[in-house]
Amino acid sequence: MEPKETFYVTAKGEIQPIQTDDHIHYFEIEASLEEKQKLEHLFYEMKANNKQEGLDIFKPTRVYDDSNAMFHRGVDSKLVYELFRYLYLLGTEQTKRDIEEMNVLPELYESSHDRIEKVK
Template sequence: MEQKETFFVTAKGEIQPIPADDLIHYFEIQASYDEKKQLEHIIYEMKANTKKEWLDIWSPKRHFNEAYAEHDRGKDSKLAYELFRFLYLLGTEKTKRDIEEMNVLPELYEQSHDTIEKVK
């Protein structure tokens, strides 16, 4: 079994070995090297998709085409769901409680599932 280490994930998608600031909310997780890499990949994909959407403003054919917009919203929802699901699975008991209190997983699952079905 791979050894797990403690990491702290910020809202900006930074994964840190120790909490750097008491004023910032962190999701504390226990992750192996591979799990951390998976989490980093999800965060990278979210940031890349956000940048792509921002650039769409300058591409009228894509930006004003609702099919593309639906696709991008579906991808956002799917990535957000995957991120929170992964944080929940790797999270400490406090992190799991925080995510449960946010009630974000059911809503994100519905949004990503509904939007993806519309695009198909």
């Protein structure tokens, strides 16, 4: 089993080995190198889908091109769901509590599933 390290994840998708700013909320995770790379890939996909630098990936509202709005919303919701799900799986007890208090996983799952079904 690959050893795990502690990382701190920001809403901008940065994965840092230490907390650098007391004014930023971090999700603390324990991840192996492979798990960290998978999380980085999810952030990359999310940013590529949004095509906006510096976007807060956890922001609940987004701007979409109307012609492809349903498709992008479906992809976006699915990616956000996967990010939160993975953060939850890798998260410390505090991170898990934070995500549970946000009540975002069930809502995102239902939202992404409904939107993807409508696009098909």
